[in-house]
Amino acid sequence: MIPNNNDGFTLIEFLVAIVILSVGLLGLLQSVNYAISTNMQTQLRDEATRLADERMATEKSKVFDAISTTQRAEKVEVNVMNTFKNYSVVKNASLLTTNTKNVQISIVWRYKSEKYNHVISSLVTRSIH
Numbered sequence: 001m002i003p004n005n006n007d008g009f010t011l012i013e014f015l016v017a018i019v020i021l022s023v024g025l026l027g028l029l030q031s032v033n034y035a036i037s038t039n040m041q042t043q044l045r046d047e048a049t050r051l052a053d054e055r056m057a058t059e060k061s062k063v064f065d066a067i068s069t070t071q072r073a074e075k076v077e078v079n080v081m082n083t084f085k086n087y088s089v090v091k092n093a094s095l096l097t098t099n100t101k102n103v104q105i106s107i108v109w110r111y112k113s114e115k116y117n118h119v120i121s122s123l124v125t126r127s128i129h
Contacts, residue, residue: 040081041111047080048107048118051087055105056120059091064126067101069093085109099126 009017059067073090088108093101104121 037112041116043080044085044109044111045116045118047078047085048087048109048116051076051078051089052105052107052118052120055089055091056103056122059093059103059105060122060124064099064101064124067093067103067124069095069101085111096123099128100124 071090071092073088076087076089077084078087079085086109090106090108092104092106096102101124102121103124104119107118109116
């Protein structure tokens with residue numbers, strides 16, 4: 001004798017379960033997408049910080065009179081996470097006193113149509129012997 005068991009899933013119950021599972025998976029995929037985007041923003045900001053520090057170290061290693069007070073701008077292409085990103089580097093220096101200059105490095109980049117910038121500045125004084 002074959003038992004007659006009607007305790008299984010119906011087609012409607014199965015479809016509802018699939019919809020609930022799909023909504024959960026879409027939420028999970030959205031969070032992964034957000035994490036990847038945030039990670040890229042962090043990598044780009046870290047690269048801009050490194051670039052600014054590098055340029056500032058170059059300026060500070062110069063003799064006081066060799067630090068130009070004219071604005072200098074350049075484009076730099078950097079490999080970030082296996083993609084090339086463009087950064088604009090602007091160096092400004094101004095004479096505050098006869099023995100002090102203010103050096104400012106500004107880095108500008110774009111990510112997902114938004115503009116970001118990182119600015120550092122430092123005072124450089126003439127060494128008196």
